[in-house]
Amino acid sequence: MLGNFTYCNPTRIHFGKDSLKHLVDELASYGKNVLLTYGGGSIKKSGIYDEVVKILTDCGKNIIELSGVMPNPTVDKLYEGCKLARENNIDLILAVGGGSVCDYAKALSVSVYCKDDPWEKYYLRMEDVDNKIIPVGCVLTMVGTGSEMNGGAVITNHEAKLKIGHVFGENVFPKFSIMNPVYTFTLPVYQMTSGFYDIMNHITEQYFSDSDDCTSDYVMEGLMKSLIHSSRIAVENPEDYEARSNIMWIATWALNTMVAKGKTTDWMVHMIGQSVGAYTDATHGMTLSAVSMAYYRHIMPYGLEKFRRFAVNVWGVDPDGKTEEETASEGLCAMESWMKEIGLVMNISELGVTEDMLDGIADGSFICDGGYKTLNHEEIVEILKESM
Numbered sequence: 255m256l257g258n259f260t261y262c263n264p265t266r267i268h269f270g271k272d273s274l275k276h277l278v279d280e281l282a283s284y285g286k287n288v289l290l291t292y293g294g295g296s297i298k299k300s301g302i303y304d305e306v307v308k309i310l311t312d313c314g315k316n317i318i319e320l321s322g323v324m325p326n327p328t329v330d331k332l333y334e335g336c337k338l339a340r341e342n343n344i345d346l347i348l349a350v351g352g353g354s355v356c357d358y359a360k361a362l363s364v365s366v367y368c369k370d371d372p373w374e375k376y377y378l379r380m381e382d383v384d385n386k387i388i389p390v391g392c393v394l395t396m397v398g399t400g401s402e403m404n405g406g407a408v409i410t411n412h413e414a415k416l417k418i419g420h421v422f423g424e425n426v427f428p429k430f431s432i433m434n435p436v437y438t439f440t441l442p443v444y445q446m447t448s449g450f451y452d453i454m455n456h457i458t459e460q461y462f463s464d465s466d467d468c469t470s471d472y473v474m475e476g477l478m479k480s481l482i483h484s485s486r487i488a489v490e491n492p493e494d495y496e497a498r499s500n501i502m503w504i505a506t507w508a509l510n511t512m513v514a515k516g517k518t519t520d521w522m523v524h525m526i527g528q529s530v531g532a533y534t535d536a537t538h539g540m541t542l543s544a545v546s547m548a549y550y551r552h553i554m555p556y557g558l559e560k561f562r563r564f565a566v567n568v569w570g571v572d573p574d575g576k577t578e579e580e581t582a583s584e585g586l587c588a589m590e591s592w593m594k595e596i597g598l599v600m601n602i603s604e605l606g607v608t609e610d611m612l613d614g615i616a617d618g619s620f621i622c623d624g625g626y627k628t629l630n631h632e633e634i635v636e637i638l639k640e641s642m
């Protein structure tokens with residue numbers, strides 16, 4: 255049975271090759287002071303920076319720049335942004351980059367006027383926002399996180415060895431996001447494929463929960479099939495517009511909160527992957543691929559029926575003459591082959607994890623109970639050992 259829910263997604267999406275032109279109309283709704291935030295410089299190399307600055311200047315905006323948002327944005331960078339935004343009375347935060355820059359912009363939007371320490375309030379105590387929020391707009395350059403159309407904002411605290419995501423409410427979702435698939439063509443292959451697995455895992459985190467006949471599961475099967483198909487094309491030819499545009503849109507759908515509605519959802523791969531990220535600062539999607547096979551093989555017996563359905567409906571496994579378990583296992587093997595085929599990292603040692611970190615990584619993995627099996631500390635350590 256579909257659970258009860260309230261649904262609203264307030265982000266306006268402008269999608270396609272000439273979508274940046276819509277920035278002009280969007281800017282009209284906001285005051286003069288725009289905080290332009292971006293990462294380590296990829297947007298300067300690709301020319302997106304110049305295009306955006308020209309539009310902002312033509313629209314008469316006063317640009318305040320905040321560059322250097324790192325992959326897996328840190329709490330120290332958040333404090334730096336708060337100071338700059340407070341000094342400049344910002345009307346709009348414009349994020350130009352990938353999930354890290356978009357997440358950072360959202361975290362900043364709720365932190366600038368926060369009377370408390372934002373890390374403690376939002377990330378340790380998981381409290382709601384009760385202060386002024388600065389509106390955020392995004393120009394997306396990397397595909398995977400779904401950050402362009404959700405309220406998530408993941409922040410890393412290296413000192414505490416914690417990487418935590420806060421899922422904020424509708425009022426923190428980007429007001430608009432500009433999505434031009436061509437902007438993703440310059441991504442290094444490692445980042446591109448990491449994003450592909452991030453998308454796949456967002457879907458499986460939501461798919462592998464509950465046992466009822468839920469319409470979201472059918473939608474997710476379609477999204478996964480489309481992703482598998484287009485990812486193979488994109489790996490062969492990263493400039494295939496059709497494949498890259500399909501993948502960009504799948505990523506948004508995978509985590510724009512729609513398919514989660516009415517489901518309990520799992521998220522344990524993300525919890526373990528994020529903790530791996532806190533210890534290694536590794537690329538997000540690769541932290542997920544590296545622990546996934548051990549995790550899914552571990553929980554498969556507890557959700558056998560769904561794993562069987564996954565094998566048949568997503569991977570085309572023929573169930574004839576096979577036990578439920580054989581079919582389910584074949585599905586996971588098919589996923590593993592696809593992961594290797596597109597070049598994902600399949601173990602955590604490759605990401606810099608050493609034996610002495612395993613206990614700490616397990617400690618930093620928040621335990622969720624929406625999947626088929628609520629893990630305990632020892633099981634997480636076991637999964638990590640198997641992922642070495």
Ligand code: NZQ
Pocket residue numbers: 292293294295296297300323324325326327351352353354355357395396397398399400401404405406407408419437438439440441442445449452509524538539
């Ligand atoms: O910093 P620059 O120079 O821009 O380089 C970036 C970065 O090094 C580069 N890049 C981005 N677009 C590019 C490009 N290089 C060339 N051409 C382009 N068009 O790619 C690198 C990675 O970018 P990043 O933004 O870090 O990647 P991603 O989009 O995967 O974001 C990862 C962050 O999002 C969080 C992750 O935990 C991680 O911190 N997540 C956010 C979620 C959400 N909001 O719902 C959910 C996800 O599960 C995830 O946790």
Ligand code: ZN
Pocket residue numbers: 399452456524538
């Ligand atoms: Zn993710």
